[in-house]
Amino acid sequence: MANTQAISGAMKQVALGAVVNSKTLSAALYLVSATTDGANTVYTTTGEVTGSGYTAGGVSCTNGNTAGLTGTTTFWTPSASLVYTTVTLSTAFDAVMIYSTTDSNRNLGVFTFGSQTVTAGTLTLTMPTNNSTTGLIRFA
Amino acid sequence: MIITTTKGDMDTSILDKREGVYEDDRARAEWVEYWLEDELVHRSVNIALKQGHEFSYELGRMG
Numbered sequence: 001m002a003n004t005q006a007i008s009g010a011m012k013q014v015a016l017g018a019v020v021n022s023k024t025l026s027a028a029l030y031l032v033s034a035t036t037d038g039a040n041t042v043y044t045t046t047g048e049v050t051g052s053g054y055t056a057g058g059v060s061c062t063n064g065n066t067a068g069l070t071g072t073t074t075f076w077t078p079s080a081s082l083v084y085t086t087v088t089l090s091t092a093f094d095a096v097m098i099y100s101t102t103d104s105n106r107n108l109g110v111f112t113f114g115s116q117t118v119t120a121g122t123l124t125l126t127m128p129t130n131n132s133t134t135g136l137i138r139f140a
Numbered sequence: 141m142i143i144t145t146t147k148g149d150m151d152t153s154i155l156d157k158r159e160g161v162y163e164d165d166r167a168r169a170e171w172v173e174y175w176l177e178d179e180l181v182h183r184s185v186n187i188a189l190k191q192g193h194e195f196s197y198e199l200g201r202m203g
Contacts, residue, residue, distance in 0.1 A: 007197045077192065086144050113167035113187050120146045121172075121184030128189050136192030 009072035012139040016074045017067035020137070023102040027082045027125075028058035030095040032115050043097060043105040052120075053087035061098055065130055075135030082125040089118045096125060098136075109137055143174060145181035150174075155181065166190055 026043070030036045034047025045056055064079030082096065092115045100106045116123070128134040141152045155174040162169045167189050174182040 005199055007199060012197065109193060111189060111192060113189065114162045114164055114169050116169060116185050117183060118185055119180055119183035120144050121182050124186045126186065126188040128191050134191040138192060138194040140194050140196050
């Protein structure tokens with residue numbers, strides 16, 4: 001046996017939990033032409049979609065989960081789908097930013113998908129299974 | 141079935157329905173469109189995110 005250098009899973013869980021547990025979150029959509037990424041420290045209207053039925057800032061993100069831990073991987077996922085009801089978003093978009101309004105609109109992450117538009121319809125973003133292999137945010 | 145369209149609520153029986161799927165390693169998107177002759181009047185999309193981001197911590201070295 002030998003010792004193994006490592007950061008503990010417990011520390012990762014505490015670190016992730018500090019930014020997601022019991023926070024009020026929102027989810028904003030971004031145009032294909034935008035450059036939103038991890039360098040954005042907070043929510044921005046730059047590059048955000050506009051259109052009928054869509055309010056700047058996006059929709060509320062249901063946060064019934066806390067940071068979980070399996071082995072040494074901590075994970076977290078919103079506890080419900082993100083739903084944008086009866087919107088028209090004619091310019092293609094391909095990303096959603098989840099941000100914490102509790103913490104001055106801190107950007108938690110930007111998640112991309114294939115380019116889409118919506119016409120007088122509903123956009124539903126279904127979340128992956130909340131575990132250590134598919135959770136939306138994972139620290140391994 | 142009545143749906144919302146760019147022309148107000150309409151019965152789908154008078155519309156042309158088209159469906160499709162786009163999938164890559166990050167998400168699977170299923171969309172449904174309704175057309176009135178050659179005009180798109182409704183498009184809804186359901187995107188299932190497959191997995192999020194995984195980040196790794198990096199350890200420094202002492203000494």
